[in-house]
Amino acid sequence: MNLTNKSILITGGTGSLGKALTERIFNTYPNVKRLVIFSRDEQKQFLMAQEYPVDKFPAIRFFIGDVRDRERLIRAMDGIDYVIHAAAMKHVHLAEYNPSECVKTNVNGAENVIHACLETNVKRVVALSTDKACAPINLYGATKLTSDKLFVAANGIKGNRDIRFSVVRYGNVMGSNGSVIPFFIKKRAEGFLPITDLNMTRFNISLSGGVDMVLHALKHAWGGEIFVPKIPSYKITDVAKAIAPNIEQREVGIRPGEKLHEAMITSSDSYNTYDLGKYYTILPTVLNWDLDEFIKVFDAKKVPEGFRYNSGENDEWETVESLRALIKEHVDSNFTL
Structure with a gap:
């Protein structure tokens, strides 16, 4: 996917992934036409604007707005080619205590993004999901599953518009805002x-791995896929050992809405899941393109019936040593024990 002379909008653009995407886009595609950072937090926009001054990054635009506001989204998407939907209310325990606010942002906001894309001339849309959307037990996961379904189904209501909606679903992002390592x-x-x-x-998964997935979906999605990466798991106790090996680990109990292990593909999903090599993809039950051609183009291999993919049964695991190296590389270059 060549973003040269293209206009991109990132909802939630001041978040961890939005900032990582911004850095990657400017480093890789210095001749991008326009990059719109759409978010509701004016303080984060103010701070990000210090990192990306317009005189050095003339393509950047800072657009204050909320995905709950459909008209504002339509205005922001005028002339946009590609949309990356990263805005969400994501803290599990806060969503449990503020359910209506979570629904307004994660479900109604998703509908608004889809509507705005259909009203404008957007060509590609990638929505960010989470492992918590797979067999959800908390409200956050349920709203993100609903969002996933909305974006997948949007391919069936696009009419003759040249637009493709897809989803990327991945696990905890190392070092992101609110994550366990910081x-x-x-x-x-x-x-x-x-x-x-x-x-x-x-x-x-690292922030750079998340960015890779988004760009992969922008380039390769045919419409309706949920892309899932093949990534390692970690034990929370190993994270604690990697950061503070000589400090007590005190068990305090699972918070409201938390799972012991996370899943990204359930056995029920296996009937529509294909192995693409670096990623799995869960295909929609109703396709508006040729499955045989898709299999041929991507050398896609159907996973066995009953296949499931969860963090507790993974084949690949981070160790204490690998976690320390990753923390130093992706979270804090000055990290020491």
């Missing part, structure tokens, strides 16, 4: 690390 690094000064459950596991 939290543990901060908490180790207190002499113990609070562990929700000693048996807990999670998938692990």
